Structure formats: C-alpha cells, structure tokens
Amino acid sequence: MTDADDYDYEELGLVAGLEIHQQLDTAEKLFCGCPTELREPEASDRRFTRYLHPTKSELGEIDEAALEESMVDREFEYLAYDTTCLVEEDDEPPHRVDDEAIEVSMEIAQLLDMNVVDQINVMRKIVVDGSNTTGFQRSMLVANDGEIETSEGPVGVEDMMLEEESCQRVEETDDGVRFSLDRLGIPLVEIGTKPDIRSPEQAKEAAKRIGMLLRSTGHVKRGLGTIRQDVNVSIADGARIEMKGVQSLDDIDDLVRNEVRRQVELLDIKDELHERDGQVGDPRDVTEVFEDTDSGVIGGALSSGGKVMAVPLYGFDGLVGREIQPDRRLGTEFSDHAKRHGAGGIFHTDELPAYGVTEDEVSALSEAVGAGEDDAVAIVADDPETAEQAIEAVAARAETAMDGVPEETRDANEDCTSSYLRPLPGAARMYPETDVPPVEPDPAEVKPPELLTEKVERYQAEFDLGEGVANQVAYGQRWELFEEAVETGVDPNLAARTVESDVTEIRRDDVPVENLTDDHFRGVFALLADGELAKEGVPDLLTALAENPELTASEAAEQEDLGSAAEDEVRDAVVEVVERNAAQVEDEGMQAFSGLMGECMGALRGQADGDLVSEVLREEIQKRA
Numbered sequence: 001m002t003d004a005d006d007y008d009y010e011e012l013g014l015v016a017g018l019e020i021h022q023q024l025d026t027a028e029k030l031f032c033g034c035p036t037e038l039r040e041p042e043a044s045d046r047r048f049t050r051y052l053h054p055t056k057s058e059l060g061e062i063d064e065a066a067l068e069e070s071m072v073d074r075e076f077e078y079l080a081y082d083t084t085c086l087v088e089e090d091d092e093p094p095h096r097v098d099d100e101a102i103e104v105s106m107e108i109a110q111l112l113d114m115n116v117v118d119q120i121n122v123m124r125k126i127v128v129d130g131s132n133t134t135g136f137q138r139s140m141l142v143a144n145d146g147e148i149e150t151s152e153g154p155v156g157v158e159d160m161m162l163e164e165e166s167c168q169r170v171e172e173t174d175d176g177v178r179f180s181l182d183r184l185g186i187p188l189v190e191i192g193t194k195p196d197i198r199s200p201e202q203a204k205e206a207a208k209r210i211g212m213l214l215r216s217t218g219h220v221k222r223g224l225g226t227i228r229q230d231v232n233v234s235i236a237d238g239a240r241i242e243m244k245g246v247q248s249l250d251d252i253d254d255l256v257r258n259e260v261r262r263q264v265e266l267l268d269i270k271d272e273l274h275e276r277d278g279q280v281g282d283p284r285d286v287t288e289v290f291e292d293t294d295s296g297v298i299g300g301a302l303s304s305g306g307k308v309m310a311v312p313l314y315g316f317d318g319l320v321g322r323e324i325q326p327d328r329r330l331g332t333e334f335s336d337h338a339k340r341h342g343a344g345g346i347f348h349t350d351e352l353p354a355y356g357v358t359e360d361e362v363s364a365l366s367e368a369v370g371a372g373e374d375d376a377v378a379i380v381a382d383d384p385e386t387a388e389q390a391i392e393a394v395a396a397r398a399e400t401a402m403d404g405v406p407e408e409t410r411d412a413n414e415d416c417t418s419s420y421l422r423p424l425p426g427a428a429r430m431y432p433e434t435d436v437p438p439v440e441p442d443p444a445e446v447k448p449p450e451l452l453t454e455k456v457e458r459y460q461a462e463f464d465l466g467e468g469v470a471n472q473v474a475y476g477q478r479w480e481l482f483e484e485a486v487e488t489g490v491d492p493n494l495a496a497r498t499v500e501s502d503v504t505e506i507r508r509d510d511v512p513v514e515n516l517t518d519d520h521f522r523g524v525f526a527l528l529a530d531g532e533l534a535k536e537g538v539p540d541l542l543t544a545l546a547e548n549p550e551l552t553a554s555e556a557a558e559q560e561d562l563g564s565a566a567e568d569e570v571r572d573a574v575v576e577v578v579e580r581n582a583a584q585v586e587d588e589g590m591q592a593f594s595g596l597m598g599e600c601m602g603a604l605r606g607q608a609d610g611d612l613v614s615e616v617l618r619e620e621i622q623k624r625a
Contacts, residue, residue, distance in 0.1 A: 007260055009199050013236025016197035016256055017158075018207055021190050021228045022214050023165055023221040024104050029185035030164045031094035031138065031436065032087040036221075039182040041170050044079035048089070050133060051075060074176030076130035078167065081182060088181050090133040093435040097122070097140070097162075101187035102439060104219045105142045105162045106446045108189060111213040112157050114146030116443040120162070122433035130177050131166035132184065138433055139163040139190075142441070148193075148209050152202040156194030163188045168225075186221075189214075195232065200253035200260075203231060207249050215475065216451045222477055231255055231412075238263035238405040244421060246412045254416035258325050262418075263405045265324035270404040276374060278315030280398045283391040286310040286379065289364045295356030297344070301381035308381045309391035312369040313348075313398050316376035321350030325417040330401065331378070336420035337397045338380055343390035348378040455479065463492035472500045481518060485525040494535050498524065502539050506546070515549040516542065523553025534608050536601065537562040570608045571616050574600050578620045585624050593621060 029036055051074075078089075086092035102120070109116050124136040131137075139161050146157035165186040167179035191210060197203045207229055214220045214227070221227075229246040233256055241263070243255055272278075287307040290298050298308060313320065320331040335345045349366065353359045371377050378398070380390045397420075400406040409425070410418035450458075452474050459470035463486060473482050478499040485495035499521065507513045524541055527533035533541065537557070544556040551559065577600050578585060584592045600613050 007257075007264070009260065012260065012264070014198055014256075014260060015195045015234050016200075016203050017195040017232040018193045018197070018203065018210070018252075019190060019230035019232070019242075020192075020207065020210050020214070021188055021230070023226045024101055024187040024189065025219050025221045026098060026100045026104065026187050028098050028100070029088075030098050030101055030162070030187045031096075031185060032085050033095070034083050034085050034088065034185065036186045037182070038168070039081050039083070039180070041079055041180055044081055044180070046080045047077055048080065049075050049077045050130070074130065075173070076176055077173060077178045078133060079170065079178065079180045079182075084181050088133065088184050094138065094433075097436060097439050098187060101162060102142075102441055103446060104187075104217060105160065105189055106441055106443045107217050107219070107448060108191075108214060109143035109146070109160055110443065110446060110448040111216060111451070112143070112146035112148060112160065112191065112210070114143035114157060114160060116143045116441055117141055118440065120439040120441055122436040122438070123430050124433050125163075125430050127166070130179060131169070132164075133167070133181070137163060137166065138436070139430075140439075142189075148206060148213070150202050150205045150209060152199060152205070153196075155196045155202070155206045158192045158194045160192075161190040163190055200256040203256050204249065204253040207252050211249060212452050216449050216455075218449060218480070231259075233259040233263075235260060235263050237267055239407040240424070241405070241407070241418075242409045242424060243412045243418050244409055251412070251416050255412055255418065258417050259410075262324045262328075265322065266330075266401070266405045269319050269322060269324075269330060269401060272319060273315055273402045276315035278313070278402055280395050280402075281312035281314060281369060283309055283311045283388070283395055284369060286365055286368050289361060289368055290357075290381070293356065293361060294358070297347075297355060298357070298381040301383070301387075304383065306381060306383045307387055308379055309387040310365060310369050310377050310379045311391050311395045311398065312371045313376040313378060314371070315374055316398070316401075317374045318350060318376075319401075320348045320376045320378065326415065328417050328419075333401075333420060334378055334394045334397050337393040338390035340420070340422075341389040341393055342386045343380050343382050346378050346380050346390070346394060349376045459492075463496075465492060465496055469493070469496050469500070472496070476500055478518075478521065481521045481525075484522065485529075488525060488529045490525050490528050491535075494528065494538075495525065497535075498528075498538050498542075502542055506539055506543050509543075511543050511546050513542075513546050515546045517549070520545045520549070520553060527553055527557060533557060533562060534610075536608070536610055570604065570612055571620075573603045573608075574613065574616045574620055577603055578617070578624065582624065585621055590618070590621055593617065596621070 026036060028034065080089065087094055106116055120140045120142055122138050122140045125139050126135065127137050128135055142160050142162045144159040147154050148157060165183050165188045167181055168183040170178045170180050193206060197206060211227065229252060231243045231246060231252060232240055234240045241259055243259065246252060246255060285307055287302065290302065290308050293299050321329050323329050331348045331350060338346050347355065347357065349362060352362045365377055369377055378394050380387045382390065407424045409421045409423065411421045412418055455474040456470045459465045459474060460467060473479050473496045476499065482495050482499050486492050503513050524538060528535065540560055541553065541557055541562050544560045545551060545553065548556060577596055581596060597614060597617060600617055601610065604613065
C-alpha cells in the first residue's frame with residue numbers, strides 16, 4: 001500500500017475543484033424580511049412536522065439522489081420562533097430577492113474577476129432531506145467565468161450562485177430529524193471553481209484565497225458553520241467524488257490526499273476481483289445459523305423479532321477488510337450503505353470470528369451461503385425490513401467494487417476521511433421558480449472593496465503596526481472600529497491591542513466577550529481619546545462592560561473607578577510607594593525600579609498611563625539614590 005504522501009498526482013491524473021458556500025451578513029433573509037440572526041433552540045415557541053417526497057422535473061425525470069433519500073421514511077420536525085414568518089413555513093409565496101444580497105454577491109463577483117449575468121432568474125433545486133420546508137432550495141446564477149491566482153497557476157471560477165441557506169439540523173429523533181428555522185433563508189453564495197486544481201496543496205491554497213476575498217467585503221458572516229467547502233476529486237481511472245461539508249480550510253489538502261488514496265485502493269481491488277473472477281451472490285436469510293449465538297448484537301436483534309441476512313461475496317476474501325483510507329476499509333464502505341437504511345452496521349468474515357461470533361458459526365455461515373476459502377460473507381442483523389433493505393444495499397455496493405470507483409457524494413469526516421452520503425445529484429433536480437420575478441443587476445453601481453492583504457500592507461505603512469498585529473486587525477471582525485478609533489486620535493497600536501489582544505486575554509479568563517458591542521468599543525475609545533481613561537485600564541473596562549452589557553463605557557468606568565489620574569495624583573502615589581520602600585531605594589538605587597513599578601501600578605489601579613508612572617518613578621528614585 002502506497003502512502004498518500006508518496007503519490008505522483010500528475011501521473012495519477014488528479015483533477016479537483018471546489019465549491020465554497022458562504023453565508024452573507026445581510027440585515028434580512030433572501031426572500032423575506034426576517035432577521036438573519038441565529039436563535040437558541042430553547043427559544044422556540046412552537047413546532048410543526050412535515051413529510052417530504054421527490055417530484056418530477058419539467059422533463060418528467062426524478063433525480064436519483066432525491067429518490068434514494070425518499071426511500072428512507074422519516075418525519076421532519078421544525079422549530080419556529082417569534083421571528084419565523086409564513087414564507088419560512090412555506091405557507092406564503094416568497095417575496096422579491098433581497099437587494100442587499102444581490103449587491104454583496106456582485107461585489108464578490110468583481111473580486112473573483114467574474115462576469116455578472118444580464119438577468120438573474122430564480123430556480124428550484126430539489127432537496128428532500130428535510131433541510132428545507134418546501135422540499136427544494138431556491139438558487140440563482142449571478143456570475144460566471146472568473147479566475148483566481150495560486151502559486152501553482154490560475155484556477156478558473158466556473159460560476160457563482162446566490163441561494164437560500166438551509167435549516168439548521170438540531171438533532172436526530174426517534175421518527176426522523178429535528179431542524180431549526182432560524183438559519184433557513186439566510187443569503188448564501190456558492191462559488192464553484194473549474195476542475196483546474198492538480199494537487200492537494202493547490203486545493204488548500206485556492207480555498208484560502210477565495211476565503212480571503214470573501215472576508216474582504218466585510219459583508220460575510222463569521223464563525224463555525226458560516227462557511228463550508230465541498231471538494232470534488234477524481235483521478236484518471238477513478239470517478240468524480242463530491243465531499244460535502246468541509247468545515248476547516250486546513251483539512252482540505254488531507255481530504256484530497258485521502259480521497260486519492262481511496263480511489264487508488266479501490267482500483268487495485270477492482271483489478272484483484274477481475275483476476276479472481278469475483279461475483280456477488282443473492283442475499284439470503286441465515287437466521288438459523290445464529291439461533292444460539294453469544295453475540296450481543298446479533299442476539300439482541302433476534303430477541304426483538306429480527307433476523308440475520310447475508311450476502312456471499314465470491315472472490316472477496318481479504319479484500320473486504322482491506323484499508324482504503326486511514327482506519328476505513330472496503331467493509332466500512334459497505335457498512336455506510338447499510339446504515340443509510342437504518343441498520344447499525346455489518347459484520348463480515350474478514351473480521352470474524354469476533355464480537356461474540358464463534359469459529360463454528362463462521363463455518364456454518366459460509367456453508368449456508370456456499371462460500372469457500374477465497375470468498376467473503378457480509379451479514380446484517382436487524383428487524384426484518386431493515387435487514388433486507390440493508391443487505392440489498394451492501395450487495396449493490398459490492399457489485400460496484402468490481403467496476404472500481406462509484407460516483408457519489410460523500411461526507412467529510414473530522415479525521416479527514418470521508419463516508420458515503422448519497423449518489424451524485426443530476427440535472428433533474430433543477431426547475432424554474434415561478435413565484436419570484438427575475439432581477440436585472442447593475443454591476444456598475446458596485447465598487448470592489450480593499451483586499452485584506454492590501455489592508456495589512458496599509459496598516460503597516462500608514463499606522464506603523466507590526467506585520468502580526470496588522471494581520472490580526474485586518475482579518476479580525478473589528479477593523480472598522482480600529483480605523484474609527486485612529487481617526488479620533490487614539491494611538492494605532494493601542495487601538496489594535498484593544499480590539500484584538502485585550503479581548504483575547506479576557507476571553508481566556510472566561511469573560512463573556514460575546515456581550516461586547518460596537519458601541520461599547522466606541523465608548524472606550526472616546527474615553528481614551530479624551531484622556532479620561534489610561535490604556536492600562538482598558539482590559540478592566542472591557543471586562544466590566546462584558547459582564548454588565550447594559551452599562552455605557554462611561555458608566556462602567558465610573559463604577560470601576562477607572563478614571564484617568566492627573567499627573568499630581570500619579571506623583572503623590574509614586575512618592576508614597578518610594579518613601580515606603582526608602583531603605584530598598586537607598587541600597588539598590590535604580591535597580592529597585594522594576595519591583596517598585598509594579599507596586600505603583602497596583603496602587604493606581606489602572607488609572608494612570610504606564611509611561612507617565614515610569615517617568616515619575618525614575619525621577620523620585622534618582623532624587624534619593
């Protein structure tokens with residue numbers, strides 16, 4: 001087995017592309033006037049349920065992915081809030097497309113060097129996994145034919161769609177899935193690159209470049225779940241695989257590497273099966289083999305009225321247990337398909353005897369299905385209907401193993417592997433939306449923003465910030481507050497420290513910094529600009545505001561006694577400290593400075609500027625030395 005790091009990606013014919021999904025930070029949702037703020041599920045004041053089924057496209061076709069999803073009978077429950085409207089519940093037609101969302105999407109199009117279309121038309125995309133109350137997602141093409149630069153060459157941008165975000169998945173229930181409606185309808189751009197990416201490293205670099213361009217607008221949401229990356233990967237003799245829901249940009253290169261390894265291993269398995277003349281037998285009931293089993297899983301299923309179904313895999317011996325990704329085997333792929341039909345998983349003879357299954361039971365199982373030494377057997381133990389559907393799914397997946405790599409949509413796992421999700425969707429899932437009129441955009445009205453990389457350079461040149469600090473501020477969420485503060489006369493380095501490092505430090509002390517508002521920071525900067533607050537008092541003031549968000553900065557400063565001390569007050573406090581330590585000053589002279597400086601700052605309780613305290617302390621020590 002070749003390590004993924006040793007692959008020659010050019011020789012393998014690696015082709016990859018990205019789909020970046022980014023929520024926009026607009027005031028209203030895409031097709032209604034509801035706010036785009038997320039709510040806690042506990043705030044829900046009512047709920048309702050739906051069952052969704054696939055519909056035919058205008059050509060009379062049903063999308064394969066939607067059809068498979070509909071085979072799993074599930075109830076979808078939706079949590080509604082006092083902000084939920086009839087559009088979100090699918091009890092009222094959608095309103096016109098939000099103007100702000102159109103404007104931001106055109107701004108993004110300019111940054112990606114894309115051509116905005118002459119007319120934006122809304123389409124419906126069938127989605128029957130419950131994540132939309134309507135059974136479809138509204139989507140519209142905004143721009144196409146763009147390009148970004150990477151160190152390994154340009155990557156084309158195929159298109160950019162403006163879509164409504166889906167519901168937020170809250171939890172699995174006994175009957176199906178519970179969703180929250182607060183996220184449904186938030187404007188979302190989907191940016192698809194051309195298949196120009198030729199290495200895992202280039203995939204990661206391209207995603208980071210697009211992410212930087214998106215954040216440069218200042219109008220995209222930040223935080224976990226607000227941006228998701230899908231990665232499309234194939235190799236020359238493999239197949240196109242779409243990996244969904246990549247949360248971290250840092251995982252993209254490892255995901256690509258592991259998918260390449262999976263496809264290489266599956267192609268090797270295909271060749272081996274052809275040499276062995278591999279075949280998949282018919283599923284059959286083998287419950288009798290396990291009537292007296294000590295296996296907890298199988299015994300539990302049988303005691304509940306279930307049965308054991310098996311499928312013989314002729315020529316598969318040793319291949320079902322073969323690792324194709326880190327800690328994932330061909331048998332894991334089979335199990336993914338079984339789980340889609342409600343089964344807990346599968347057992348197979350490459351891993352048995354184990355899990356309470358004995359050697360005698362393995363022999364009896366093989367005999368029951370006519371499997372020999374070169375063959376394998378997979379089994380599912382569950383209620384009769386689930387067991388039958390799950391073993392059929394395993395058999396179908398085993399059939400595709402003899403063809404190599406099946407095209408499919410896969411779920412990106414936290415360990416940078418992937419698992420089966422559903423078939424790739426086709427064109428049959430799209431059809432026109434008749435309730436929303438088209439939009440004729442005017443890109444000439446939109447001016448592109450300053451890139452974050454340019455902002456970093458400007459902060460270094462204009463405000464004399466170090467590169468690290470400039471990066472923190474430019475890529476942070478409060479760069480506009482920073483610039484406002486500098487305009488009012490606050491020292492740039494102090495303003496940068498206030499919006500970034502001070503907030504980080506008090507967060508580490510479990511201070512609820514999420515309570516800090518823009519007006520809180522503006523109040524802090526106003527006190528600094530007017531000389532009414534020493535820079536040393538900023539962390540204490542931010543802490544007080546975070547813990548008492550109803551207060552203004554002035555009120556919190558007064559409550560915490562954080563007013564800036566006058567020079568004579570500073571001198572009186574320093575003299576008191578020096579006289580209290582007169583013997584030490586006489587013995588050590590200026591060497592006593594460091595110890596006394598901390599004592600002076602403590603005595604002034606953050607009310608004095610450190611530079612002023614330092615200057616006065618040096619003077620008083622020199623007088624007595």
